Amino acid sequence: MQFKDYYETLGVEPGAGEAEIKGAYRRLARKYHPDVSKEPGAEEQFKAVNEAYEALRDPQKRAAYDQLRARGYRPGDDVQPPPGGFAEGYGGVDFDEIFAGGGAGGGFSDFFENLFGRGRAGGGFGGAAPQPRGDTRAKLAVSLESVYNGSPARIGIGNRTLDVRIPKGIRPGQVIRLAGQGNAGRDLLLEIEYAANPQFEVDGRNIIHVLAVAPWEAALGATVSVPTLGGPVELKVPPRSESGRKLRLRGRGLPGTPAGDQIVELEILAPLPETPAQQAAYEAMRDAFGDDWRRA
Template sequence: MEYKDYYKILEVEKNASADEIKRAYRRLARKYHPDRNKEEDAETRFKEINEAYEVLSDAEKRKAYDQLGANWKAGEQFRPPPGWEGGFARGRRTEDFGGFSDFFSSLFGGGMAGGSGFDPFGDRGAGSFQRAAPETRAKLSVSVRESFEGATRSINVGGKRLSVKIPKGVSSGQVIRLSGQGQQGGDLLLEIVLRESDGMRPDGKDIYVDVPVAAWTAAVGGQVSIPTLGGTVSMSVPPGSKSGRKMRLRGRGLPGKPTGDAYAILQVVAPEPKTEQQRKAYDALRSAFED
């Protein structure tokens, strides 16, 4: 098996204080937490970080680990010294905690009850020696208007009524975490599903809206009113515009970094004539184009 340099994994010196180790763990665990980091090796790094912290945050385990000496290098083939006990009684493994390496198991017997694991997302002790409560996942439908303005929603999950704050600019696929509100005291993860409202369709931070344009305005150009989340905007339609033409309104989408844009999709229409004068106007138009 390979030797694990727990100090190197946590990016601290061998004489690091307990506070320095805790701060390093918090920083790295946040960086590589699988819910936040989608890189391929994030989960593996997260497990290594938890394992390193389980040893170095416990004074007794750290002392035993340090007894191995300072000459081992990460990745070298390792076997415990003959008669190694590391200050721990063998055979006290209470369950398979999963995720810990063979190296850890060879030194500490696979796990001791009452570990010192620390969770950077809620101080739940999920680091290792207590099983973390399961996460509960659900979807939350949010309107484009709620995302633009921000909102507070009351929802029922598992027989509990919860108040959920919806931050401005939230978009589909983002997750709101409610600590301790899931099953068995675990976290509740709400995946946002953004839905159309006020005729405005979301696409990430951008908003799309269909805008009817009279045939003559599309032909010769003119002004049209375009509804946006921040209010109605007047915009010039270039002559010769056709249905499906996309006009961009920069910064008129959902808030964020960067802010999204709004896109008006022109839909050329021919209004129904309702008066004799309007019918005559259509006849004159037809005559003009057929001549």
């Protein structure tokens, strides 16, 4: 099993704060998203970025990973567990808590699954068989789309695959009980957490989406397509809009009573000129606005 440097994948330093890690993830996820990216190997890069963010955004997972990384591993190095396995070697992190997700995009590497997913409870590093001790507890990372639609999620527990119905609008921290699906025929309790999503953030039941608009769309107004959990919708950008302006799509957030809204935050991005006509258009803008546009 080869070591992965998640900090290197996101392009941040090991001491980076939560906001910096989130910002790097959002930037790279937009860059490599398979639906829009023309970068070579975009799909694999997108998966790598999602995996790195899943490892570093959770304090418990990050602490365990940091302790492993401190042993001096470099990308591609063969990883050997410490004496007694991961569960005993890393500061008391409880690897009996199965990570039963799949996260944003799923398809995590063997390195991720062995470090966070199987532990002692699933027969990974450490090798000890689980001891009967009541209900089996696990965390289930579900996509925001599954929460919005109430669609089923497929998870792996040990050597088994289960299909779990996700109730619409379920909240982080709520628990789904699967009778008889845990260790030794006990119940399996799945604690819900939301998987990272490159397009959306969650604020209560509201969904936040940062929408890139061109300078002329912000200045003149435009109708643009905006992704939502229920599919794309048309949004009118008012004239004379500035970066940071927030527009509301009512009822487009997570289900509930009442349903949440989607908040669209505008971010003005200037595309680089790639043709003589585009270069001329920028030169015309420069001449029209002059040097005083900052003060305006």
